[in-house]
Amino acid sequence: MTVRLTPAPLTAEAFAPYGEVIETAGASELAVNQGTATRFDDLAAIDVAAGGGRPRLSIFRAAARELPLEIALMERHPLGSQAFVPLMGAPFLIVVGGRGDGFAADDLRAFVTAPGQGVNYARGVWHHPLIAIGAQADFLVVDRGGAGDNLEERALAPGAVTLDL
Amino acid sequence: MTVRLTPAPLTAEAFAPYGEVIETAGASELAVNQGTATRFDDLAAIDVAAGGGRPRLSIFRAAARELPLEIALMERHPLGSQAFVPLMGAPFLIVVGGRGDGFAADDLRAFVTAPGQGVNYARGVWHHPLIAIGAQADFLVVDRGGAGDNLEERALAPGAVTLDL
Numbered sequence: 001m002t003v004r005l006t007p008a009p010l011t012a013e014a015f016a017p018y019g020e021v022i023e024t025a026g027a028s029e030l031a032v033n034q035g036t037a038t039r040f041d042d043l044a045a046i047d048v049a050a051g052g053g054r055p056r057l058s059i060f061r062a063a064a065r066e067l068p069l070e071i072a073l074m075e076r077h078p079l080g081s082q083a084f085v086p087l088m089g090a091p092f093l094i095v096v097g098g099r100g101d102g103f104a105a106d107d108l109r110a111f112v113t114a115p116g117q118g119v120n121y122a123r124g125v126w127h128h129p130l131i132a133i134g135a136q137a138d139f140l141v142v143d144r145g146g147a148g149d150n151l152e153e154r155a156l157a158p159g160a161v162t163l164d165l
Numbered sequence: 166m167t168v169r170l171t172p173a174p175l176t177a178e179a180f181a182p183y184g185e186v187i188e189t190a191g192a193s194e195l196a197v198n199q200g201t202a203t204r205f206d207d208l209a210a211i212d213v214a215a216g217g218g219r220p221r222l223s224i225f226r227a228a229a230r231e232l233p234l235e236i237a238l239m240e241r242h243p244l245g246s247q248a249f250v251p252l253m254g255a256p257f258l259i260v261v262g263g264r265g266d267g268f269a270a271d272d273l274r275a276f277v278t279a280p281g282q283g284v285n286y287a288r289g290v291w292h293h294p295l296i297a298i299g300a301q302a303d304f305l306v307v308d309r310g311g312a313g314d315n316l317e318e319r320a321l322a323p324g325a326v327t328l329d330l
Contacts, residue, residue, distance in 0.1 A: 024224055024303070033294035034238065037227040042310060046220040055211040055220040057248060057285075057307060059189055062202040073199065083222060085305050087281065089253060116252065116303075120222070129198035138189070138281075140250050140305055142222060145207060 005071070005163045007093055007110035010117055014109075018096045018125045020044045022085050022118035044120035047081040048144035056145030059087070062132040068164035071095055074103065074126045075153045080144025084130065085118030087138040094119060095163060097126030105160050112165070126154070131163075168270045170236070170328045172258055172277035175284070180276065183261045183290045185209045187250050187283035209285035212246040213309035221310030224252070227297040233329035236260055239268065239291045240318045245309025249295065250283030255302040259284060260328060262291030270325050277330070291319070296328075 008014060012021045020043065027040035048055050074097055086092065094111040097103030103126050113119070118139075121127050130139065144150055173179060177186045185208065192205035213220050239262055251257065259276040262268030268291050278284070283304075286292050295304065309315055 022222065022224075024226070027224070032225070033227070036230065037225050037295055039306075040224040040226070042221050042223060044222045046222055048220065055213065055307070056207050057187065057209045057211055058207060059187075059192070059205040060197070060202050061189070061205070062198070065201065085252070087250070087252065087254065130202055141204075142220070142307060 002159055003105045003161045005095060005108060005110040005161060007112040007165065010094065010111040010113045015111065015119065019081065019120045019122040022083060022120060023116065044083050045081060046083065046142060047123050050079045051146065051148040053080055053144040053146040056143055058141045060130060060139045060141050062130040062137055062139065064132050064135050068162045069131065071128060071156055071161035071163055073153055073155050074128055075151060076124055076126045077144065077150045078124055078152060079148050079150040081120055081123050082141065082143040083118065083120035084139045084141055087140055089116040090137040091115055091133065092137065093131035093133055093163065095128035099124045102154065105156065108161060110163055167324055168326045170260060170273060170275040170326060172275040172330065175259065175276040175278045175282055180284065184246065184285045184287040187248060187285060188281065209248050210246060211248065211307060212288050215244045216311065216313040218245055218309040218311040221308055223306045225295060225304045225306050227295040227302055227304065229297050229300050233327045234296065236293060236321055236326035236328055238318055238320050239293055240316060241289055241291045242309065242315045243289055243317060244313050244315040246285055246288050247306065247308040248283065248285035249304045249306055252303040252305055254281040256280055256298065257302065258296035258298060258328065260293035264289045267319065270321065273326060275328055
């Protein structure tokens with residue numbers, strides 16, 4: 001039996017078990033720079049200090065994926081959070097599990113971002129690698145650098161889960 | 166006598182005394198996510214740990230500035246670096262001084278970014294607040310959160326420095 005995931009619109013409330021949505025909507029606003037800018041402040045819990053970690057800033061260039069997509073592999077980072085923000089606002093797809101040692105196919109949840117939304121996966125949250133749709137897309141990534149094994153991967157049974165809009 | 170600054174194209178080499186240019190060009194590339202993405206790795210020296218600081222992720226929405234712009238105020242952050250990456254790729258203008266206790270008007274340098282380029286100001290580098298041009302623009306900002314006085318501002322004499330393309 002195949003689990004067929006259909007993504008729900010990404011909202012801060014629905015995503016709360018997995019981390020934060022990075023967006024201006026609903027954020028604390030401060031006037032800065034002599035009133036010429038607004039700061040939407042402190043949008044994600046960047047959690048990278050475990051095991052002597054440090055914040056690392058990178059750009060990921062993700063190929064567009066074809067839908068329906070078979071969910072073959074999930075991953076998580078036991079030592080740090082990982083934030084993704086699209087650099088040209090492109091929507092993307094998200095598949096997350098819980099924070100436990102594993103996950104059941106029935107526990108997976110899928111989301112589609114609104115233009116401009118990013119996400120920060122909390123430390124230890126199972127998630128699918130980036131799923132760009134429509135066109136290749138660049139993402140700014142803030143995660144943990146430093147020593148230690150910060151990647152766990154878990155393969156799913158072939159045909160167990162597919163994702164489609 | 167007024168110093169008239171004309172921005173030079175932003176390059177990693179020219180900006181090196183002030184921090185890093187955040188861009189894919191010239192970066193270390195790694196294949197990640199089962200070959201579906203490229204990681205342009207570790208693009209900025211995020212330096213936010215001084216005084217018990219933590220990494221903070223925010224969005225700045227900057228109003229477009231009119232040119233010529235009088236450079237009336239410079240600022241710096243003695244406790245941490247500060248990175249700015251445009252969220253829709255828009256070019257912006259940069260004015261920087263050195264890392265000393267102050268700066269002379271003649272020591273200021275101006276840059277204009279290419280589309281998509283961001284910058285990370287090193288800790289203690291004098292810089293002008295965000296200068297968006299043409300239209301309002303959003304920037305992802307990674308800087309230091311936490312206790313401590315992390316802002317120094319220095320006013321310039323009226324009419325001392327102007328910036329124009």
